[in-house]
Amino acid sequence: MAEKMTLIVFSGDMDKAIAAFNLAIGAASIGMEVSMFFTFWGLNVLKKNEGATKSKGIMRKMLNFMNRGGTKRLGLSKFHMFGMGKWMMGKLMRNVKSPSVQELLIMAHQSGVKFIACTNTLGMMGLDKESFIPEVDSYAGVATYLADAKDGRINLFI
Amino acid sequence: MAEKMTLIVFSGDMDKAIAAFNLAIGAASIGMEVSMFFTFWGLNVLKKNEGATKSKGIMRKMLNFMNRGGTKRLGLSKFHMFGMGKWMMGKLMRNVKSPSVQELLIMAHQSGVKFIACTNTLGMMGLDKESFIPEVDSYAGVATYLADAKDGRINLFI
């Protein structure tokens, strides 16, 4: 049976998403079974880049507008500076031919990494499945995470 | 022997506290033995909601005033916006009948989750045990954490 790694991606920051995908792709490449649980702001990583997120109620609309998400809209956890730090970081990454978050997401998916979106957060933020990319493997809650992580050799909260 | 989970709650953010309590309650509900170690800003989660924190020295007083804590005073890690994001999040949670941080804390405690407050942080911030809620099970340091985590199936730093 393959050794397991689980990652909880709580943060929607670009730099943390890059770290998470690099760990996931590395683990998959040595034959580990990897599950990524996206929760809270981390769900932004799995949102579609195109179009607005539909949601009901004025407050949810506001929250989802500020928090639109999609791999191309993630900010940095530090030095974001209204987008300038992010733009610089993107340029530095292209200079050394580092893959973008979007490219890492696709690589992880193609390596067999499982993407799980947290249903509790969906409920709270008033989001439906249409806001998310087709690469999401399943929608589940904390029980699913715990069942996986109990057998994980490496479990991280990012 | 029950399987163990340990959580280090370093952050005093409301959203991270919600995630931590949800994980703890979920694990306790499937029979796991759960310990939560609250350290640094995470100690705010365990502070009383009523009254000011007593401490000696002008700087400690300032720090403890800014950092008053209590489940009802926690901010968001993102979109806090001087309390507005927090207010919105609280309202959204009530709309979908999500329990508040305070309710989650009580549920976790009643499920048998152990709350441990970090004595090193208490010393540094000049806090005494009277600042904390009675649900705290013990006051301990890093050695206690490590003894628990070594046998943990799931160990996370939140």
Next chain:
Amino acid sequence: MAEKMTLIVFSGDMDKAIAAFNLAIGAASIGMEVSMFFTFWGLNVLKKNEGATKSKGIMRKMLNFMNRGGTKRLGLSKFHMFGMGKWMMGKLMRNVKSPSVQELLIMAHQSGVKFIACTNTLGMMGLDKESFIPEVDSYAGVATYLADAKDGRINLFI
């Protein structure tokens, strides 16, 4: 064979660095084998306190200027307040004779904790090994981390 602990130090915040070193020193003191992987902003902890970081290109120069690093230049994750919170925290720590980040780093190193700097981040930020302190034990990537963490009893992302 000694039991292992691995820590990914992603954050360059002073408070998180203190937590990471305290965990590492505690684990080493009970005979555990500890590896700390410093990546992204975490690399700041391993930068020299003296002198500027050399790097090529105007954007890298800007990024490395803002992000100079060294144990004495780390900020707080909360209440940094342009350095005032950091100054207060440093003073509170000295009052109770808590060791500084610099002292913790040396203690960890002398306890046999291994410091590993992430080569991917070095490449992206255009840093060379001369920017780092001599206590760095090795420069390596995600594969090295995974090999270690797979056998870790405690693996944390900080």
